[in-house]
Amino acid sequence: MTIMDKLVTASEALFDRHGFTATGMDKLTQGAGISSRTLYKHAGSKNALIARVLGERDKRFARRLEVESIDALFKALEDWVRVEGARGCLFLRALGETGGDTPEIVDAVLAHKARVAERIAVLVEGETGRDDPMLVEQIIVLFEGATAAAVYRGEQAVVAARQAAASLMAGAGS
Amino acid sequence: MTIMDKLVTASEALFDRHGFTATGMDKLTQGAGISSRTLYKHAGSKNALIARVLGERDKRFARRLEVESIDALFKALEDWVRVEGARGCLFLRALGETGGDTPEIVDAVLAHKARVAERIAVLVEGETGRDDPMLVEQIIVLFEGATAAAVYRGEQAVVAARQAAASLMAGAGS
DNA sequence: TTCAATGTAAAACGATCGGTTTACACTGTC
DNA sequence: GACAGTGTAAACCGATCGTTTTACATTGAA
Incomplete structure (x- = not known):
């Protein structure tokens, strides 16, 4: 495990549990077990570290979304939430914590969202056999909503999203 | 306009645009045009101020949701996003910025979410004539998803959510 | 065996954090 | 005309912020 791996892994956990702004550099160096000099040599700055953490998370998340149906997509989200x-x-x-004022972070977020949206578009077209932007948008909203609502409603939110997606996909015939 | 009104209004705008942790007390006093002593006499602490801001926002949001159908609910959300x-x-x-470690904030968030969920439950039962927890959960997910997805997809996310909700409500017959 | 690279620990940078305190001006009321 | 209440301005508290720097240990290759 390289220094960068240790740093990114520890940072992601700390950012996720305590927030980005509230997590100071000392917590990050301590969490990764490295000195602050080493952190800055590798990561450059806190914002660059955040962007890198988001980039790695995007890759890991995308790996989970390598499925072949919309239904499997929501099952994958269910697994993600459970794990x-x-x-x-x-x-x-x-994005919310930085108010969109940090370009490297904005870029990482938009790239991730574009990737997920594209994945959904491909799956929808593969299953329905046609280009249906409105249906794609609806699935995106369900996916985003399941992620957000799971915070306070638990896994049932993801289950509901999956069933709603199934209904909408079924009704998209002809 | 009372001091508290000025303070809450200015604070909500600052928190919303720049985040909670990133907004210091000096920005808050400066934004409200009051001294720090006055702020602490009225609000008590930063966390108490955050909780109060959330409470006032909840009231304002709830006023917008005083509608009579699920379709109108999403139209109200569309208005909210536009304004x-x-x-x-x-x-x-x-909640994310504080990691759920601040009880007064957790309480304010859960109270708000419970209120919205209850509003949705009432509307769904009023329109379908029956108690359908899964459908309620689906509408909650759509509502939450529209709010989140609108950040990067704009109003079309809310429109899609409204149409998805209409489809699901229509399919809920008998 | 010199040299550059890579790491550590720890002090220090100026700035800002949330919060408190002191000193003082203005107000309306008894 | 004393007085409590409410406000301001500004200094101050210790702590922490993100970042840089100094000084030194270890390593592997030329």
């Missing part, structure tokens, strides 16, 4: 917990979308949380 | 902008649910953002 990683439900504290809301870390990307949107980063 | 107040889409920076994500301020309650969940507060």
Whole structure:
């Protein structure tokens, strides 16, 4: 495990549990077991570290979304919530905490959201056989809503989203 | 306009645009045009101020949700987004920034979410004539998802949520 | 065996954090 | 005309912020 891996892993957990602004550099160096000099040599700055954490999370999340149906997509989200917990979308949380004033963070968030939206668009077109932007938008909203609502309603929110998606997909025929 | 009104109004705007942790007390006093001593005499502490801001926002939001159908509920959300902008649910953002470690904030968030869920439950039962917990959960997810997705997809997310809700409500017959 | 690279620990930078305190001006009322 | 109440301005508290720096240990290759 490289220094960067240790740093990113520890940082992601700390950011996720305590927030980005509330997590100081000392907590990050302490969590990763490295000196502050090493952190800055590798990460450059706190904002760059946040952007890198988001980038790595995006990759890990995308790996989970390598499925072949909308139904499996929501099942994958259910697994994610069960394994990683439900504290809301870390990307949107980063955006909210920084007010959109940090370009590197904005870029990381938009890239992630674009990737998920594209994944959904491909799956919807694959299942329905046609380009249906409104249906795609509805699935995106359900996916986002399940992530957010799971914070205070638990897994049942994801289950409901999956069933709602199934209904909408079924009704999209012809 | 009382001191408390000025303080809460200015604080809500600052918290919403720049985040809770990133907004210092000096920005709050400066924004409200009052001294720090006056702020502490009225609000007690930063966390108490945050809780009060959330409480007032909940009231204002609830006033908007005094509608008579699920369709009107999503139209109300559309209005809200157009007027107040889409920076994500301020309650969940507060929860995320504090990691759920501040009881007064947790209470304010849960009270708000319970109120919205109850409102949705009443509307669903009023329109379908029966108690359908799964449908209620689906509408909650759509509502939450529209709020979150509007951050990066704009109003179309709310429109899609409204249409999805209409489909699900229509399919809930008997 | 010199040299650059990579790491550590720890002090220090100026700025800002949430919060308190002191000193003082203005108000309306008994 | 004393007095409590409410406000301001500003200094101050210790702590922490993100970041840089100094000084030193370890390593592997030329």
